[in-house]
Amino acid sequence: MSHNGVNGSPPRGKVLTLDSMNPNVKRVEYAVRGPMVQRAVQIEKELKEGVKKPFTEVIKANIGDAHAMGQKPITFLRQALALCSYPELLDDDKFPEDAKKRARRILQACGGHSIGAYSASQGIEFIRQDVARYIERRDGGIPSNADNIYLSTGASDAIVTMLKLLVSGEGRDRTGVMISIPQYPLYSAALADLAAVQINYYLDEDKCWSLDVTELRRSLTAARQHCNPRALCIINPGNPTGQVQSRQCIEDVIRFAKEEHLFLMADEVYQDNVYADGCEFHSFKKVLFEMGPEYSSTVELASFHSTSKCYMGECGFRGGYMEVINLDPDVKAQLTKLVSVRLCAPVPGQALLDLVVNPPQPDEPSYASFMKERTAVLAALAEKAKLTEEIFNKVPGIRCNPVQGAMYTFPCITLPQKAIDQAKEKGQQPDMFYCMKLLEETGICLVPGSGFGQRDGTYHFRMTILPPTDKLKFVLEKISDFHQQFTVDFS
Amino acid sequence: MSLLRDISPKVRNIRQSELEALRRQACQMKQGVKNLFKDVIDVSWGDPHSAGIKPLSFVRQVLASCFYPQLTNSEKLPVDVRQRAQRLLGACDGGSVGSYTPTGGIAQIQQSISKFISQRDGGVPSFPENIFITSGAQRSLVLFFKMLVNSEGSPKTGVLMPMPSYSIVTMALESLGAAIVPCYLNEEQGWELQVCELHRALQSAKGVCKPIVLYVINPGNPSGYVQSRKSMREVIQFAAEEKLVLMADEVYQDTVFGEGTEFVSYKRVLAEMGPPLSETVELASFHSASKGFMGECGLRGGYVELVNLDPTVMKYVYTLFSTDTCAPVTGQIALDLMVNPPQPGDPSYAVFNKETQSIRAILVHNAKRLLEVLNSLPGFNCQPVNGGLFAFPRLHLPPGALQKAKEVGMPPDIFYCNRLLEEAGLCVSPGCAHGQREGTHYIRICIMTSPDTMEEVLRRLTTFHVKFMNDFS
Numbered sequence: 004m005s006h007n008g009v010n011g012s013p014p015r016g017k018v019l020t021l022d023s024m025n026p027n028v029k030r031v032e033y034a035v036r037g038p039m040v041q042r043a044v045q046i047e048k049e050l051k052e053g054v055k056k057p058f059t060e061v062i063k064a065n066i067g068d069a070h071a072m073g074q075k076p077i078t079f080l081r082q083a084l085a086l087c088s089y090p091e092l093l094d095d096d097k098f099p100e101d102a103k104k105r106a107r108r109i110l111q112a113c114g115g116h117s118i119g120a121y122s123a124s125q126g127i128e129f130i131r132q133d134v135a136r137y138i139e140r141r142d143g144g145i146p147s148n149a150d151n152i153y154l155s156t157g158a159s160d161a162i163v164t165m166l167k168l169l170v171s172g173e174g175r176d177r178t179g180v181m182i183s184i185p186q187y188p189l190y191s192a193a194l195a196d197l198a199a200v201q202i203n204y205y206l207d208e209d210k211c212w213s214l215d216v217t218e219l220r221r222s223l224t225a226a227r228q229h230c231n232p233r234a235l236c237i238i239n240p241g242n243p244t245g246q247v248q249s250r251q252c253i254e255d256v257i258r259f260a261k262e263e264h265l266f267l268m269a270d271e272v273y274q275d276n277v278y279a280d281g282c283e284f285h286s287f288k289k290v291l292f293e294m295g296p297e298y299s300s301t302v303e304l305a306s307f308h309s310t311s312k313c314y315m316g317e318c319g320f321r322g323g324y325m326e327v328i329n330l331d332p333d334v335k336a337q338l339t340k341l342v343s344v345r346l347c348a349p350v351p352g353q354a355l356l357d358l359v360v361n362p363p364q365p366d367e368p369s370y371a372s373f374m375k376e377r378t379a380v381l382a383a384l385a386e387k388a389k390l391t392e393e394i395f396n397k398v399p400g401i402r403c404n405p406v407q408g409a410m411y412t413f414p415c416i417t418l419p420q421k422a423i424d425q426a427k428e429k430g431q432q433p434d435m436f437y438c439m440k441l442l443e444e445t446g447i448c449l450v451p452g453s454g455f456g457q458r459d460g461t462y463h464f465r466m467t468i469l470p471p472t473d474k475l476k477f478v479l480e481k482i483s484d485f486h487q488q489f490t491v492d493f494s
Numbered sequence: 495m496s497l498l499r500d501i502s503p504k505v506r507n508i509r510q511s512e513l514e515a516l517r518r519q520a521c522q523m524k525q526g527v528k529n530l531f532k533d534v535i536d537v538s539w540g541d542p543h544s545a546g547i548k549p550l551s552f553v554r555q556v557l558a559s560c561f562y563p564q565l566t567n568s569e570k571l572p573v574d575v576r577q578r579a580q581r582l583l584g585a586c587d588g589g590s591v592g593s594y595t596p597t598g599g600i601a602q603i604q605q606s607i608s609k610f611i612s613q614r615d616g617g618v619p620s621f622p623e624n625i626f627i628t629s630g631a632q633r634s635l636v637l638f639f640k641m642l643v644n645s646e647g648s649p650k651t652g653v654l655m656p657m658p659s660y661s662i663v664t665m666a667l668e669s670l671g672a673a674i675v676p677c678y679l680n681e682e683q684g685w686e687l688q689v690c691e692l693h694r695a696l697q698s699a700k701g702v703c704k705p706i707v708l709y710v711i712n713p714g715n716p717s718g719y720v721q722s723r724k725s726m727r728e729v730i731q732f733a734a735e736e737k738l739v740l741m742a743d744e745v746y747q748d749t750v751f752g753e754g755t756e757f758v759s760y761k762r763v764l765a766e767m768g769p770p771l772s773e774t775v776e777l778a779s780f781h782s783a784s785k786g787f788m789g790e791c792g793l794r795g796g797y798v799e800l801v802n803l804d805p806t807v808m809k810y811v812y813t814l815f816s817t818d819t820c821a822p823v824t825g826q827i828a829l830d831l832m833v834n835p836p837q838p839g840d841p842s843y844a845v846f847n848k849e850t851q852s853i854r855a856i857l858v859h860n861a862k863r864l865l866e867v868l869n870s871l872p873g874f875n876c877q878p879v880n881g882g883l884f885a886f887p888r889l890h891l892p893p894g895a896l897q898k899a900k901e902v903g904m905p906p907d908i909f910y911c912n913r914l915l916e917e918a919g920l921c922v923s924p925g926c927a928h929g930q931r932e933g934t935h936y937i938r939i940c941i942m943t944s945p946d947t948m949e950e951v952l953r954r955l956t957t958f959h960v961k962f963m964n965d966f967s
Contacts, residue, residue: 027646036813036816071594085565104731156794167504288500302539318592319586319595320592343511343514346630
């Protein structure tokens with residue numbers, strides 16, 4: 004039986020070929036897991052096999068994975084999850100009562116009292132209710148209906164589901180979706196897969212990556228020539244840019260969406276990750292409702308959240324949800340049908356989400372340690388955000404906007420023309436060329452800006468601020484040294 | 495007017511499963527909303543834990559220890575549990591199950607799976623890089639279909655699908671814009687998948703769609719057949735001749751209990767057929783932790799093994815699967831435990847063996863009882879159930895019932911199932927949700943439930959059925 008990749012002989016008469024496969028899939032790219040990362044994994048293997056390199060480990064500063072970088076899970080969450088998975092532990096007095104109480108409640112709502120049973124495809128009902136209550140508390144009392152909440156496999160699953168609903172039409176009527184440049188490449192990948200038209204609007208790097216309605220208007224007007232724009236996606240706090248949009252900006256976007264009859268998709272997975280003084284997270288829903296019934300009863304909105312980021316960093320659980328506002332009932336019926344095709348979101352992820360929206364209260368045994376752990380995580384991130392901006396801005400040729408929130412920095416790098424030319428000769432994007440060299444020489448894995456989108460003629464990379472402070476300092480210094488050397492070498 | 499009224503036809507075209515409506519009603523009845531039955535029994539769905547089957551102790555102990563690693567120091571847990579958890583945690587980035595994993599899954603688990611496959615298949619080599627772990631086998635089915643189905647293409651991409659089938663897979667294909675080409679299993683021959691029928695189906699597709707895939711499910715859902723080696727060889731031969739990619743859904747491979755039946759994988763049969771077929775037929779095999787003895791549907795662990803795929807196409811497969819980032823780690827852990835269970839001599843073996851044997855005995859018992867009871871009732875006829883989790887008995891409804899169903903504007907089997915739910919508090923899946931042949935009627939019953947529940951199911955069904963047949967004769 005032939006082994007793919009080892010068998011050198013050309014494939015004869017295959018049914019599934021580049022020509023016969025789904026053409027949309029060919030257009031899908033996902034830089035966060037792209038060639039940079041694949042090379043990094045290869046290098047790791049080589050290191051393990053004893054190959055000598057100028058470094059001893061690969062530092063994966065490419066993906067927003069907090070635990071991988073040493074952040075500890077929150078004790079309370081893991082205790083409750085252990086109780087859910089092996090209920091015999093409910094008799095173990097080493098577990099706190101508040102964790103047990105929540106575990107019992109979750110198990111009660113599961114088929115056969117097991118997290119191994121399928122849940123309803125929209126998600127366990129009482130968890131959706133708990134999420135609704137959480138949203139209400141967060142948004143100062145604005146009502147949230149559990150019926151409008153869909154639990155998903157990470158936020159990504161819900162985002163792609165909404166895009167599926169939105170994309171239709173042929174030719175000039177094909178759905179266009181506005182996405183920020185730079186953006187998190189899940190959006191561009193999903194749009195390519197759905198053969199939707201990607202409409203780029205540029206964030207303003209000179210104004211700390213803020214969003215400008217004039218730019219939205221420019222982009223939309225141009226797009227109307229060749230497609231049917233229906234949706235506007237915004238990530239706040241931003242990925243990869245880390246900006247936290249002002250309340251005014253959010254209002255402007257909502258107003259724009261209403262005027263131009265656009266469906267708003269608000270990716271808010273980093274809502275707890277806000278560090279800069281003067282910055283505050285404002286949920287799109289809250290602002291929408293505070294703008295009064297003229298807006299709150301008409302603008303169609305989907306907001307997304309997840310258990311992968313914030314202080315939890317539980318990426319591997321694939322927990323998330325979306326809340327839909329002002330969805331036409333017919334459309335909602337279609338949405339409900341669509342989610343049933345994927346059966347249900349992982350139940351441990353649903354359980355985790357329930358714990359996140361129902362954290363220990365001041366009068367409960369786990370409260371003190373929970374708050375201590377949570378505060379420590381967020382404080383460390385804030386410190387690292389500042390450190391990153393400081394160190395990078397000391398380097399000539401690296402210009403770093405303040406990391407106001409999220410988990411990344413997206414500095415602008417000046418590349419010598421020689422390097423740009425050499426990259427082009429190799430058929431590589433210049434920032435990919437830069438990042439590859441960085442990886443080979445230092446073992447540090449970043450994602451080139453070209454994977455996220457950037458203005459023509461500008462180059463960036465995305466680095467996470469997740470490594471522990473000492474290691475982060477090391478990484479920042481290594482990159483700074485590399486950049487200066489690179490500039491010299493290619494001058 | 496809402497923006498979204500112009501929804502993609504692919505979404506609109508997904509036929510809402512008739513089963514969904516019934517299950518929703520059953521759920522409402524359970525909550526006492528309709529106040530008729532507080533103990534509605536739902537055997538319409540393949541969800542072992544919901545139906546009262548207990549999770550395996552070893553699995554849950556390891557899972558709990560992975561969630562809360564303090565437990566790996568606990569003397570209360572068996573040594574092999576603690577060691578396995580430590581090993582799995584060691585394979586996770588940062589030692590945490592909260593980290594993302596590589597696209598195809600945690601390398602160590604991909605290796606465990608490929609080792610399992612190779613051992614299962616009598617030594618046929620299996621390579622970890624051809625294995626992709628996903629959120630349930632369903633996810634890898636959908637992603638692999640996506641590779642094959644050109645949703646904007648004209649003519650539509652065709653998928654040959656044995657009927658009866660199960661609604662989730664047909665809904666998935668509809669959402670991708672594929673054309674389903676039904677291939678009717680031969681009920682009288684124990685639901686055999688016959689080559690003549692495959693040829694007929696392919697003929698019928700000419701000028702209608704462009705068939706590129708043959709999907710088979712073995713053991714079968716809903717029909718409980720287990721294919722013979724001979725039948726499988728014929729299917730492989732057919733796929734090779736007609737240039738079809740073969741997708742083998744083998745999620746029920748662990749529940750094979752018919753006397754004299756055994757499961758053999760498509761990969762093994764393909765290998766046994768030797769070159770050139772063994773080196774050219776493109777095959778995707780699927781397995782899952784949701785079925786079998788584990789029944790861990792909620793943990794979402796499944797995988798696909800891809801064989802003989804074009805290496806350049808594999809690069810796109812990798813990118814496509816990457817957009818999910820990775821499978822839930824809980825599902826990945828479940829898979830590791832499924833393919834690498836406690837062995838004789840391990841501290842957990844005794845309990846593990848007892849639990850799995852007991853589940854196996856339940857299945858054998860339930861299948862036997864169901865066949866006994868239903869085949870003795872006029873108007874019911876059920877083929878032997880040799881594997882899987884379901885029975886798919888045929889209903890021979892009296893003309894009066896057909897008439898009444900027509901009057902109320904319902905397909906006859908839905909009419910029957912509705913009545914059954916309302917009058918007996920028993921929820922089963924109507925045959926029309928499974929693509930039955932025109933003019934035939936069936937119900938699907940899950941047999942993976944406690945023996946007491948099964949007796950109650952049979953009691954309620956018998957009482958109801960006898961009365962129904964009387965009322966409408």
